Amino acid sequence: xxxxxxxxxxxxxxxxxxxxxxxxxHRGLPPLLLVGLVVGLGAxxxxxxxxxxxxAISRDLxxxxxxxxxxxxxxxxxxxxxxxxxxxxxxxRIPIPLEAVPRHxxxxxxxxxxxxxxxxxxxxLTGIARAIWHNIRSGEIVEGGSTITQQLxxxxxxxxxxxxxxxxxxxxxxxxxxxxxxxxxxLERYLNEVYFGQGAYGIEMAARVYFGKPARELTLGEGAVLxxxxxxxxxxxxxxxxxxxxxxxxxxxxxxxxLGMITPAQAGAVLRHPVTFTPxxxxxxxxxxxxxxxxxxxxxxxxxFGEELVYRGGLSVYTTLDTxxxxxxxxxxxxxxxxxxxxxxxxxxxxxxxxxxxxxxVRAMIGGYDFDxxxxxxxxxxxxxxxxxxxxFIYVTALANGVPPSRVLVDAPVxxxxxxxxxxxxxxxxxxxxxxxxxxxxxxxxxxVPAVRMLSELGPDRVIEYAxxxxxxxxxRPHLSLALGTSEVTPLEMASAYGVLANLGVRVAPVAIxxxxxxxxxxxxxxxxDREIALAPPVAYLMTDxxxxxxxxxxxxxxxxxxxAAGKTGTTDDYRNAWFIGYxxxxxxxxxxxxxxxxxxxxxxxxxxPAKIWAAFMRSALEGVPPEDWPRPDGVVVRGGELYIRGTxxxxxxxxxxSPPPLPPEAGSNGAxxxxxxxxxxxxxxxxxxxxxxxxPVVIRGVTAPGATVAITILADGGLVxxxxxETYLPADEQGTFAYRFAPSIPIPGMRYAITLTARxxxxxxxxxTLTITEALR
Numbered sequence: 064x065x066x067x068x069x070x071x072x073x074x075x076x077x078x079x080x081x082x083x084x085x086x087x088x089h090r091g092l093p094p095l096l097l098v099g100l101v102v103g104l105g106a107x108x109x110x111x112x113x114x115x116x117x118x119a120i121s122r123d124l125x126x127x128x129x130x131x132x133x134x135x136x137x138x139x140x141x142x143x144x145x146x147x148x149x150x151x152x153x154x155x156r157i158p159i160p161l162e163a164v165p166r167h168x169x170x171x172x173x174x175x176x177x178x179x180x181x182x183x184x185x186x187x188l189t190g191i192a193r194a195i196w197h198n199i200r201s202g203e204i205v206e207g208g209s210t211i212t213q214q215l216x217x218x219x220x221x222x223x224x225x226x227x228x229x230x231x232x233x234x235x236x237x238x239x240x241x242x243x244x245x246x247x248x249x250l251e252r253y254l255n256e257v258y259f260g261q262g263a264y265g266i267e268m269a270a271r272v273y274f275g276k277p278a279r280e281l282t283l284g285e286g287a288v289l290x291x292x293x294x295x296x297x298x299x300x301x302x303x304x305x306x307x308x309x310x311x312x313x314x315x316x317x318x319x320x321x322l323g324m325i326t327p328a329q330a331g332a333v334l335r336h337p338v339t340f341t342p343x344x345x346x347x348x349x350x351x352x353x354x355x356x357x358x359x360x361x362x363x364x365x366x367x368f369g370e371e372l373v374y375r376g377g378l379s380v381y382t383t384l385d386t387x388x389x390x391x392x393x394x395x396x397x398x399x400x401x402x403x404x405x406x407x408x409x410x411x412x413x414x415x416x417x418x419x420x421x422x423x424x425v426r427a428m429i430g431g432y433d434f435d436x437x438x439x440x441x442x443x444x445x446x447x448x449x450x451x452x453x454x455x456f457i458y459v460t461a462l463a464n465g466v467p468p469s470r471v472l473v474d475a476p477v478x479x480x481x482x483x484x485x486x487x488x489x490x491x492x493x494x495x496x497x498x499x500x501x502x503x504x505x506x507x508x509x510x511x512v513p514a515v516r517m518l519s520e521l522g523p524d525r526v527i528e529y530a531x532x533x534x535x536x537x538x539x540r541p542h543l544s545l546a547l548g549t550s551e552v553t554p555l556e557m558a559s560a561y562g563v564l565a566n567l568g569v570r571v572a573p574v575a576i577x578x579x580x581x582x583x584x585x586x587x588x589x590x591x592x593d594r595e596i597a598l599a600p601p602v603a604y605l606m607t608d609x610x611x612x613x614x615x616x617x618x619x620x621x622x623x624x625x626x627x628a629a630g631k632t633g634t635t636d637d638y639r640n641a642w643f644i645g646y647x648x649x650x651x652x653x654x655x656x657x658x659x660x661x662x663x664x665x666x667x668x669x670x671x672x673p674a675k676i677w678a679a680f681m682r683s684a685l686e687g688v689p690p691e692d693w694p695r696p697d698g699v700v701v702r703g704g705e706l707y708i709r710g711t712x713x714x715x716x717x718x719x720x721x722s723p724p725p726l727p728p729e730a731g732s733n734g735a736x737x738x739x740x741x742x743x744x745x746x747x748x749x750x751x752x753x754x755x756x757x758x759x760p761v762v763i764r765g766v767t768a769p770g771a772t773v774a775i776t777i778l779a780d781g782g783l784v785x786x787x788x789x790e791t792y793l794p795a796d797e798q799g800t801f802a803y804r805f806a807p808s809i810p811i812p813g814m815r816y817a818i819t820l821t822a823r824x825x826x827x828x829x830x831x832x833t834l835t836i837t838e839a840l841r
Contacts, residue, residue, distance in 0.1 A: 138364075138378040140357060142386045143424070143577075148352040151361070151374060156264040157271075161251035163279045164266055167325070168286030169250065174318040175290050177211040180250070185212040185241035186234050212237040215253045259289060260296030260303075261343070262374050273301050275341040283325070284333040287312040297370060301340040309337065353389045355430035356382075358440050360575050367588065368579070377582030383424035383575050388417060391683050392427040399676040400432050403656070408665045410656055410672065414441035415680060416554045417652040420562030422592060423571035426650070428555075439659070446537055446551035447655060451509040451618075452633025452642045452669065453548035455564070455606060456530040457518050458506055463529065463602045463812045464521065465840030467711045468503040468609055472513035479519070479543055489515045489547070492634070503609050503705075507617030509632060511547060518546040532597040532809075533560040534570055548633055557644050558653035564607050564629070565646040567696060568598035596779065599813040599838075600696035601708045607693055608706055610645075619643060621674040624681050626690035632669030639663050643673035648691045650684060652677055697780070698813060698837075708813050710756060710837065745771070746822040746830035753834035760806035761836070767822040769799040777805060778817045780835075788816070795822070807838075814838045 137150040161169070173180050179187050187210050209217065216236035240249060259269035269289050270278040281289070291311030292299045301308040316333055319325045351357060360382060364373045372378065392415045403410035417427040430440030439445070462468070474497040479487045491511045505513040518526060523541035530539060535557075539550045555573060563570045571594050579588040610629035613619040618632045622645055630645025639661050644653040654673040658664065667673075702712045748765040751757050767773060777789035788807060795801045805816075814837070821831045 138373055138376060138380065140360065140380040140382060142353075142382060142384040143426075144386065146386055148382075148384060148386065149354075149357045150351075151262065156255065157267040158255045158265065159267045159278060161247055161254070163277075164254055165279065165281055165286065167283045168266070168278065168281050168289070169254075170319060170324045171283070171286040171290035171315050172254065172293070173211075173250075174322055174324060175315045176214070176293060178318075178322055180211050181246055183210060185210060185237040209233065210237065211253050212240055212249055215249060215256065216240055218253075218256050218258075257293055258296055258371075258374070259292050260300040260370065262370070264374075273340055274338070282333075282338070283329070284312065284316075284336065284338045287315040287319075287333070288338055291315050302343040305340060308340075312338075353384055353386065353428075354434040354438070355440050355442065356384050356389060356425070356428045356575070358430065358434075358438060359425070359428055359443055363576060364579070378587070379580045379584075380576060381578040381580075383419075383422075383426065383577060385426040388427040388680075388684050389429075392417065392429045392680055395676050395679040395683075396429045397432060399656070399672055399679070403664075403667065403672050408667050408672065409658070409662070410664050410667060411658050412441060413654065413656045413673075413676065414445065414554050415652060415654050415676065416442040416558050417650060417680070417684070418558055418562060418573055419649060420565035420646060420651045421571065421649065423559070423562070423573045425555075425573055425575045427652075428575075437659075441554070441655065443553050443555040445655075446553055447640045447657060448548050448550070448635045449552050449557060449642055450548040450633035450635040450640060450669065451511070451514075452557060452631050452644055453530075453550075453552075454506060454509065454514050454546065455561070455610065455631055456533065456535070457514055457521070457526050457546055458502060458609070459533075459564075459598065459602060459606050460521050460526045460529045461502065461517055462605050462708065463598065463840075464525075465708075465711050465812065466502065466517075467705070467707050468501065468605060469705050469707075469713075470502045471499045472502060472505055472516060474498060474500045474505065474510055474512050477512060477516065479515075481543075487543070489543075503612065506609050506631075507612040509613075509618045514546040515543055518543055529598075530560065532570070533563045534572070534597075535560050548635065554642075554653040554655045557642070558651050561630075561644045561646055561653070562651045563597045564603045564610070565648060565651050566603075567600045567607075567693065568596055568603035570595050570597040596809070596811065596814075599698070599708075599811045601698035601813050602811075604693060604696055604699055605706055605708060614645070618668075618670040619645070619674050621670055622678045622681075624678050624685070626685070627692040628681070630674075630677070632674060634668040634670075637663040638665070638667050641667045641669045641671070641673045643669050643677045645677055645681070647681070647685065648693055649688070650681065652680055652684075654680075698815060710813070710840070745828070746773075746820065746832055748820060748832050748834060751834070751836050754836070756837045756839040758839045759810045760804055763803045763805060763818065763820075765801055765820065765832075766799050767795050767801065767830070769795060769797050771795045771799065771822045773801050774821045774823075775803055776819045779807070780815045780817045810838055812838050812840045 139147055140149040140151070142148050177187070177190075179189070190210065213233045213236075216233050220236055244252070255265040255267075257266075258264055259266075259272070261272050263269045263272040266289065267278045269292070270276055270281055270285070273288070274281065274285050288301060288308055288311075291308065291314065298304060299308045299311045313334065316325070316330045320327055320330050360380065361373075364378070364380065368376070368378065396413045396415050400410055400413050412431055413429070414431065415427065415429045416425065418425045428440075428442045430442040430444070431437055461470075474491070476488065476496065479489075481487050489512050492509065496512065497510065500510060500513060502513070502517075523543065523545050526545065527539045527541060535552060537550065537552045537556060539545065542549070559573045571592055574590050574592070576588070577590050578586060580586050607629045610631055611627065613631055614622050614628055619630050622628070622630055622643055626647065628645055628647050630643060633640070633642035633644070635641075639657060641656045641664065642654065644651070646652070654677045656664070656667060656673050656676070698709045700707050700709050700712050746765065746767045748763070750764045751761055763775065765773070772792055772794055774792050775789060776787070779788050789805065791803065793801055793803060816836050816838070817833070818836065819831065819833050821829055823829050
């Protein structure tokens with residue numbers, strides 16, 4: 064028979080709770096009670112630890128009274144002189160009262176960011192628990208569970224780093240903000256502080272950037288879009304990812320229906336009528352100094368550093384801008400367009416970009432008549448046909464390939480059969496033909512037909528190659544119409560390419576940003592110039608000499624500024640584009656005039672309004688600067704009053720009969736050490752011959768003593784520019800012969816190479832030979 068269970072006796076109340084008999088201690092406490100005590104003790108310890116941590120963190124927190132005056136971290140942009148020209152974005156936030164934000168817009172923000180905003184005390188434990196669960200499931204931090212008050216605390220006082228210490232600090236600050244401000248005040252401050260992408264801070268600026276209207280006029284659909292942006296401005300920006308922005312807005316609408324803020328019928332009406340976004344614009348740049356230059360710099364900053372660092376990181380950006388030249392450029396462009404309109408020329412826009420050809424520094428940039436009216440920067444964003452301003456690239460190619468400026472071209476009717484387009488008969492601007500004409504005169508007077516004939520002779524691909532060397536990066540179509548400038552380019556490209564001529568063949572890429580530092584002064588980026596030889600100095604000098612004639616006696620006489628300068632006019636069919644690009648040794652500027660809708664102007668040519676704008680700018684820009692001309696480099700010779708690249712000049716009369724051969728050289732001649740006849744003849748260069756014209760690659764061969772070491776140094780010598788290309792050592796073989804293959808990366812016709820060979824003989828004596836070769840015409 065089973066024994067009846069007997070419940071244990073309660074311990075006597077007189078017995079001490081801490082004393083028990085041996086072997087019976089654990090029987091005195093039920094298991095559930097024991098677990099409860101352990102959990103309770105853990106909770107007390109956790110709470111105590113949490114409170115201790117919060118107290119410790121609160122000692123290092125910023126003064127919360129700053130919530131009334133939040134600190135600014137604007138990125139500042141400085142000119143070359145150190146002048147502050149822009150703060151990004153000092154004018155890109157427009158605070159408004161909460162009453163100016165429609166109720167449905169406020170509800171949209173609350174629905175997606177903090178539905179329990181008006182119920183919690185600044186920290187939503189339910190939201191935190193939900194975030195913890197989501198983070199555990201995903202294995203990483205994907206949700207912060209932050210309330211709107213916590214987000215405001217983070218925006219004003221903390222970093223965006225997702226770590227526990229920041230989250231605890233965020234909680235303490237949120238509780239303090241809730242103690243100091245009402246819920247409506249917190250929501251108002253939040254809506255004025257939160258970032259919406261594209262440089263727009265606050266709901267008012269966001270409404271203007273994305274919808275072109277003030278916040279008080281936002282519809283429910285537009286408010287849903289803005290509310291959806293807050294979580295990830297870069298991912299949900301309507302300007303960069305409109306489809307993602309629309310999907311996110313739909314999620315906001317669905318959430319508002321779930322919360323009972325709107326009815327399904329209202330949601331359906333919104334979804335049936337998609338919102339329309341305004342085109343992207345450079346928000347925050349209107350009203351600052353040099354807005355067109357800043358609009359050129361800004362995309363480079365965003366591409367390198369990202370929106371968050373640029374708009375909130377307190378960067379210091381040091382640029383190449385010359386504020387005096389920038390103000391001058393703006394003045395002459397506006398005055399030129401105003402005069403054109405007053406004369407009935409039907410001109411509405413212009414662009415001017417100026418840079419230093421020696422450094423590539425962009426000194427001034429005007430991208431339109433008025434930045435307040437349109438932020439489109441025509442100086443670097445607009446591609447327009449250059450017309451005859453493209454012809455120098457054709458004739459540079461000709462000069463580099465052995466065609467002299469005295470070459471007689473034919474200006475007569477010609478027809479070309481274009482596959483798929485029938486027969487093309489190019490015509491001159493004045494509809495007349497001049498017959499035989501020299502290359503120089505054809506370019507000075509911008510005659511079309513000889514340029515087309517020369518392009519046909521050279522081949523479009525070869526001309527495009529030279530244009531690329533000089534800095535044209537836009538797509539150039541290899542058609543014969545390229546001679547008339549039918550492939551679109553930007554003013555910045557043209558200024559940079561003509562800068563190669565101004566710099567006697569050396570290309571320096573244009574640059575606007577010299578250095579960027581962070582808020583603490585640490586250098587994040589620094590520019591170092593990259594120079595390369597694009598043209599042989601004689602070629603650049605000769606083209607410059609021809610383009611001087613454009614100004615003194617050709618189509619660009621309106622650009623005469625009373626000092627050495629060169630340039631070229633450009634006009635396209637029906638007067639839709641007019642250009643003048645010109646330069647001195649220290650400054651190059653490109654001017655374009657036209658209309659945004661590509662409508663024709665009234666007989667505006669490059670030698671008219673654009674040349675006048677250019678001259679007005681250059682005269683004032685160079686005021687006080689002594690006139691300077693280009694020095695003639697080696698390799699340029701004069702024959703009969705014309706300049707030639709050595710080797711292309713007219714053939715001289717036959718030389719007299721040769722003299723008898725000279726006697727063998729004496730010991731020590733030709734640069735060898737005077738160590739006897741054997742030593743003097745210890746180094747002989749068998750090929751190439753001194754003074755030879757060669758087509759690289761070329762093999763340098765010679766003979767010296769067996770076992771000697773031969774040092775070879777090769778300089779590319781352009782007269783003003785000498786670049787060391789080769790410095791190598793090689794042993795002679797058992798017969799004393801040696802060979803070295805020289806292959807420059809870019810063979811430039813007319814380039815001279817100075818070659819020095821030094822052999823060190825086994826006995827320690829040395830012998831040296833020098834020779835010069837010239838890259839032959841191709």
